[in-house]
Amino acid sequence: MTGFSVHDAEASPAWRTQAAESRVLAVNTPFPLHPGQQVADSPPHGAPRVVGAVRLSKYTDASTSPEVQTEFIYEGSRAIGGEVVGWANDTDISALKTTPWEREQLRHWLDRPAEWDALIWQRMDRAVRSMADMADLGRYAKKHGKRLIFASGPGGGRLELDFSSPMSELIMLILAFAAQLEGQTIMERNRGAAAHLQALGRWAGGIIPYGTIPVRKTFSDGNEGWWLGRDVDLTWNYVTEMVDKALAGRGYSYIRDHLNEQRIITPKNHRARLATPPRKHDPESRWSDTTVRDILRSQVLRGYQTREDGSVVRDAEGNPVRAGEALVEDDVWFALQSKLDELSQTKSQATKRKDGHPLLGVLKCDECGANAYHFANVSSQKMRRYGTAFVTQIRSSALSFVTDDDAETMVIRVPGNADALADQVFKDAKLRDRVVVAYGADALALPVGKMSYAVLVALWDALQLGPGLEHVQKPRKRHLFHCQGKVHAPGVKSPSIDFNDTLRWVDEEFMRRLGRLRRTEVITTGGVDNRAAIKELESDIAALVEQLAKLRGAAADMVGRQLNGLSDKLEELSKVPFIPPQRQTVRLDRTWGDDWVAASRETRLDMLRSAGVEVFMRCATHRGQPVGERLRMEIGKHVTPEQDALDDVVYQESF
Numbered sequence: 001m002t003g004f005s006v007h008d009a010e011a012s013p014a015w016r017t018q019a020a021e022s023r024v025l026a027v028n029t030p031f032p033l034h035p036g037q038q039v040a041d042s043p044p045h046g047a048p049r050v051v052g053a054v055r056l057s058k059y060t061d062a063s064t065s066p067e068v069q070t071e072f073i074y075e076g077s078r079a080i081g082g083e084v085v086g087w088a089n090d091t092d093i094s095a096l097k098t099t100p101w102e103r104e105q106l107r108h109w110l111d112r113p114a115e116w117d118a119l120i121w122q123r124m125d126r127a128v129r130s131m132a133d134m135a136d137l138g139r140y141a142k143k144h145g146k147r148l149i150f151a152s153g154p155g156g157g158r159l160e161l162d163f164s165s166p167m168s169e170l171i172m173l174i175l176a177f178a179a180q181l182e183g184q185t186i187m188e189r190n191r192g193a194a195a196h197l198q199a200l201g202r203w204a205g206g207i208i209p210y211g212t213i214p215v216r217k218t219f220s221d222g223n224e225g226w227w228l229g230r231d232v233d234l235t236w237n238y239v240t241e242m243v244d245k246a247l248a249g250r251g252y253s254y255i256r257d258h259l260n261e262q263r264i265i266t267p268k269n270h271r272a273r274l275a276t277p278p279r280k281h282d283p284e285s286r287w288s289d290t291t292v293r294d295i296l297r298s299q300v301l302r303g304y305q306t307r308e309d310g311s312v313v314r315d316a317e318g319n320p321v322r323a324g325e326a327l328v329e330d331d332v333w334f335a336l337q338s339k340l341d342e343l344s345q346t347k348s349q350a351t352k353r354k355d356g357h358p359l360l361g362v363l364k365c366d367e368c369g370a371n372a373y374h375f376a377n378v379s380s381q382k383m384r385r386y387g388t389a390f391v392t393q394i395r396s397s398a399l400s401f402v403t404d405d406d407a408e409t410m411v412i413r414v415p416g417n418a419d420a421l422a423d424q425v426f427k428d429a430k431l432r433d434r435v436v437v438a439y440g441a442d443a444l445a446l447p448v449g450k451m452s453y454a455v456l457v458a459l460w461d462a463l464q465l466g467p468g469l470e471h472v473q474k475p476r477k478r479h480l481f482h483c484q485g486k487v488h489a490p491g492v493k494s495p496s497i498d499f500n501d502t503l504r505w506v507d508e509e510f511m512r513r514l515g516r517l518r519r520t521e522v523i524t525t526g527g528v529d530n531r532a533a534i535k536e537l538e539s540d541i542a543a544l545v546e547q548l549a550k551l552r553g554a555a556a557d558m559v560g561r562q563l564n565g566l567s568d569k570l571e572e573l574s575k576v577p578f579i580p581p582q583r584q585t586v587r588l589d590r591t592w593g594d595d596w597v598a599a600s601r602e603t604r605l606d607m608l609r610s611a612g613v614e615v616f617m618r619c620a621t622h623r624g625q626p627v628g629e630r631l632r633m634e635i636g637k638h639v640t641p642e643q644d645a646l647d648d649v650v651y652q653e654s655f
């Protein structure tokens, strides 16, 4: 190949069309060339030997592509009647961060001043970005008698720095200063671009959250990347189901049991299924309260990127960074969180619900303040009617007997050994001694005036008295509220009070005092929490302020501008740093009475609690004392939400 002249008007389109095949290592250049670049191996005598310098930084646009730079350099070379003898193609290099001598290819030429006459760049910003670098290049050019040319100078025309005049040196310094300014702007723009990419959201890999599936997506910057989409074919549906159940008031354990019963795929198996290569399905994997809670509480439901501790990743402006599509809408997410808060509160309040009773936590001992227990016991009281029933049955049987009506004793001749029979009837020897007056070889002497139901049944069986027992009225199972009196002082009796009578009294008393009052309800609405974002902004600002103290001039201006931007954002967020979920008391159309009548026992207990009702029971002062004289109801000493209604109660009771 002979010398290729850039003066040739026909040459320009030619190198363009040959672009694809031009990546050759020319004799005169130790580096690969870009499309469109060639070198003249024997430039005509007298023509300046030109080295074209191309530089690409990481963030680039079409106006600085190597092709464009190459074209401009050829133009510049033609303008001075030169021949391109070599190329310095430094890519992925920032002029701001590297001096000309730190760029491998450019340095190759700078180290060989004898092989060329002029260095041509497309623009000054491709050459240097600091006054110091420009000054260094200038000194170098002066020393070696080289020409520094920028094909597209300020205003568009070619600029050549002539170092034979001191004025040129001044211009050079001024232009370099301009370049430094531009460099700072680009750095700022790049930082903005990086922040923008982050703000677009990318899924960076790692654990695939339940309900999501990684998908390829073209982002608004035109680039493609990974993104977490809804796993509509499988797990996303279960997430929605879980959310619905929780919103309907179902707790974590209920949802856990439901998922396990239905054998719904677990998060572990969801990840195994989507792993590359897919991992084995674990048939032993089960749902736990924690897995259910973690899913329902996670900001991933909103499509946000979260850290390991569950906190949301935010961008420089404090906005949450997305990693994917929202699995539920924001209003649903907020409603869900309030509901879960509410559920966990109710759970902690409902202490030992399994041995609960309809007045648990409401009915208390007036002597010690302890909660009343519920007891149901069968009376072991001796009753005249059981004795009468026994005597009647013996009289109509075939057994011989003798009665002593005054002593209310009966001696019965029994079949077989009376001693053995007594043992059979009264398995407990102590009981036998108490019940049986005397027995001989074949006779039992029993007190029959009053008898307990248990003894009646045992004798009936042992003496084989036949049918008839079913007509005898069984003793009533007696239900009581009772204080266990564990903390009572010696001698202070523990009150017991009839269960049903007490419930009846509470119903009547509640209706009498609250029945006509309108109910209020506490409504919770979602809040705003900018505190984390504010904290991050503050630390960013502190870092910038520290940086600012070390900077001068243009750089300081730039950091100052960033600082202003962040401060504005901070100010905006600080206006509403935190609005807790709002609790609002709303007056309803219904009265306490309306609801009480319609309510089940369980709901009534909730109503008693929410109205802050306490009932205290005292010991009876005499037999058969009405429960109303032994009970006292207090309302609303420790409530907050229904304060309105309760103030009303106090007011109305003052009439």
Ligand SMILES: [Zn+2]
Residues within 6 Å of the ligand: 365, 366, 367, 368, 369, 370, 483, 484, 485, 486, 488, 494, 495
């Ligand atoms: Zn007590």
